[in-house]
Amino acid sequence: MDYKKLIKKFKRAIEDFNLIEDGDKIAIGISGGKDSLTLLYLLSIYKKISPKEFDLVGISLDPGNGCDFSSVSILSKKLNVEYHIIPTDISNIVFNIKKEKNPCSLCAKLRRGMLNSSAKNLNCNKIALGHHKNDAIETLLMSMFYEGRINCFTPKTYLSRMDITVIRPMVYIDENEIKSFVKDNDIEIVKNPCPADGKTKRQFIKDLTYNLKTEIPDVQINLLKSLTNIEQLNIWHKEK
Template sequence: MQKLLSRFRKAVTDFNLIQSGDKIAVGLSGGKDSITLLQLLAAYKRFSPEPFELIAITIDPGSGANFNDMIEMCKDLNVPYYLFKTRIQEIVFDIRKEKNPCSLCANLRRGSLNDHAKKLGCNKIALGHHKNDAIETLLLSMFYEGRINTFLPKTYLDRSDITIIRPMIYIDEQQVITLAEKYKFPIVVSECPANGFTKREYMKNLTYKLEEDIPGLKNNLLNSLSNTEQLNIWFKENKES
């Protein structure tokens, strides 16, 4: 836990993620990443130089999952918990019958989370994206979209007047897995029909395989995202070409 808190605090400092008086909502899906984020934020709150409020919000897509153990965990952490039920799964799979459901599902869940967080007086939402997620997003954008792009550690959404923060971007997924197993976090198994069959899952497996052949690959890719001094990309002088 201390190693993860150290990397967590470095991300908070490097990107100025938390200020005094913030009210932060954790998007608590029930997966290992969001539960780890909540645990780290609750621990960080105890010694943070900037006092802030912390709540947890679960957007239930309509999967019928049992969140009781997670609710008890929030009580133990003294973190107010809010559960909002939706019909997102029905909309995506039964009504829209999406062949590539992940994008629509993510957009609907994000919109619902943003709306509820704002109504509860939050000015920030914390998401449990870690180092591997940033790398996978980068490679997905390059391989499938032809652009160099990944999510930012901090993003202000002007439409909803809320800021998204990702304090776990320096933390490796294997560290999250180890922590979740050690402390027996009450993980809610995903009931999504598309779980395990996505492009992101393919990219995740690919990066693990590459890491076996190229030690330090993930760290190098992560470092490249902040290495602006050595960014060499092509700029066309003739914009019409």
């Protein structure tokens, strides 16, 4: 897949939610998976065509479980993006010290904290994450199914405690488009050695949405549309 189709959706999200401004220094959270590498690629392209002046810094958190980020270093150099690998003890904390039965929540919390701190140390005012359209849909459904509330991450979130803003420029891009882009451009993915990979509640919801698509072809489009359709949000309000 050519980058032009993706950059169009990428640019629309940036403009719709005012994600990037003049003078920004943006840390790109790079796990080494298809989503974060596509984000790295698209931000480097957008930097060249955007009228806004901003800087990019790639950050990978090494969880200490044998991840090899050498291919990310090569790609970052090719795209002329400054890149840092931050060593951490996340894997040992989650699986050996805490011995979490459901490790994803703690792991995500630790990664968020360390990424935020690393970005601040590099004088960044924004952090870009690789969440895409399907991630938003899955988060919405997980919140409803498991927590009984209508909730999802936002394309732009200001973290007052850290004084840093999180942006998600890929929220209009479909996961299958990302898969095609990575395959067609021979982008090397960092293997995820996490023992919980592919065995999570999120994976169950992901599979569910793809199964629903066979019966309701527009299900993903409509679910994403519901996140911005605030004029027609009809929820029950109990009278006190």
